[in-house]
Amino acid sequence: MARLALGVDFGGTKVLASVVDVDSxxxxxxxxxxxxxxxxxxELMQRIFDVARKAADKADTEMGDIAGVCVGIAGQVDVERGILVGTANLSRSVVDLPMAKLLKDELGIPAIIRNDVQIAAAGESRFGAGKDIDDFVVVFVGTGIGGGIVRNGEIVVGSAGNAGELGHTTVQVGGRVCGCGAHGHLEAYASRTGMTRAMLGELRRGRKSVLSEMMPDLDPADPAVAPFKSGMIREALKQKDEMVREVIDEGGTYLGYGLANVVNFLNPTRIILGGGVIESVDVFFDAAETSTRKQALAHAGQAVQIERAxxxxxxxxxxxxxxxxxxGAT
Ligand SMILES: [Zn+2]
Known part of the structure; x- marks a missing residue:
């Protein structure tokens, strides 16, 4: 019989759960x-329980036939205690919540929690763009920016569980305010949230954009506007929108500054980029790649492989x- 386990990816806009055959x-x-x-x-735990049960239903599987569950969550995780100790993009009320214990009590199977990008690094390492090498960095661009480091085939966790938090490294001294409260972090420039804020700023300054036609009810001055979806950005670029093009170019260039620091500091064989905006917006990926190679030390910058997840x-x-x-096996 196939060995099954349940994976849950809890992000800033959606929670995805899948029952996975872990051998294939x-x-x-x-x-x-x-x-x-x-x-x-x-409410947050209820959302996780609901998607977990629904995924098991879709897989036509009983919870008892599943080896265990792991929830990856956008924030700093205390792996030993199974709790979230800090987060820049989720509700503060989930901090210090004993998630692993609550999951085990409710679902009746072994449960662990990890950082959301560290689980993505594990997936890419085992079955994705990193399966042929044991030394790479993954960077996911979404509502935030997260990074995961794989060294000698192992995920580098760091002493406090936040190794790879590339989104919260400084790319602009005294720059924009980040979701974490600090200034000039990469996430404030190159995440969908950061780029959306930049586009809203341009609209407030009276720049013309197809975004105004695509979203007639949009109020650029409303601080609660949700980050624009990748599909929307791609459509605006298809319609040759100058303002969107500028912001995406700038965001990709900043992402490259962050990645060049990674190249110089860790010298990985490969950088694997993921997230909707990386997958569907070529201009963004290309700007990031160009800027990485330009900013990194010449030899390392040319040698590093940059691929999509x-x-x-x-x-x-x-x-x-x-x-x-x-x-579960140990
Ligand atoms: Zn930050």
């Missing part, structure tokens, strides 16, 4: 739900399932 990497059943940054702890949206859930199965 095949996704057997999947469920998805929106997340809400105003959720309290009970191999598992797309499923890197996280597949990696989480692999980690859950490994944790």
């Amino acid at each position: 990497g095949k996704v057997i059943g999947t469920a998805k739900k929106k997340t809400d940054s105003t959720d309290g702890p009970d 191999g598992l797309g949206d499923f890197s996280g859930v597949v990696g989480a399932a692999v980690l859950a199965a490994e944790a």
Whole structure:
């Protein structure tokens, strides 16, 4: 019988759960739900329980036949205690929540929690764009920017669990305010949230853009506007929107500054980039690649391979399932 485990990827806009055959990497059943940054702890846990059960239903599997569950969550995780100790993009009420214990009590299977990009790194390492090498860095661009480091085939966690937090490294001294409260972090420039803020700023200054036609109800002065979807950005670029093009070029260039620092500091064989805006907006990927090679030390900058994630949206859930199965086996 196939060895099955449940992987859950909890991000800033959605939570995705999949039952995965951990020997082949095949996704057997999947469920998805929106997340809400105003959720309290009970609502947040309920969302996770719901998608987990639905994924098991879709896979035609009983919870008892699943080896374990791993939830990857956007924030700093205390792996030993199974709690989230800090987050820049989710509701503060989830901090210090004993998530692993709550999951185990509710679902009746072994449960662990990890950082969301570390699970994606595990997925790419086992079945994705990193499966042929044991030394790479993954960077995911979404509502935030996260990074994961794989060294000698192992995920580097760091002493406090936040190794790879590339989004919160400084690319502009005294620059824009980041979701974490500090200034000039990469995430404030190159995440979908950061680039959306920049586009809204341009609209407020009276710049013409097809975005105003695509979203007639958009109020650029409303601080609660959700980050624009990658599909929307791609469509605006297709219509040759100058303002969107400028902001995406700038965001990609900043991403390259961050990646060049990674190249010089760690000298990985490969950088694997993922997330909707990387997958669907070529201009962004190209700007990031050009800027990385230009800013990094000449030899390392030319030698580094820059590729897109191999598992797309499923890197996280597949990696989480692999980690859950490994944790259950020991
Ligand atoms: Zn930050």
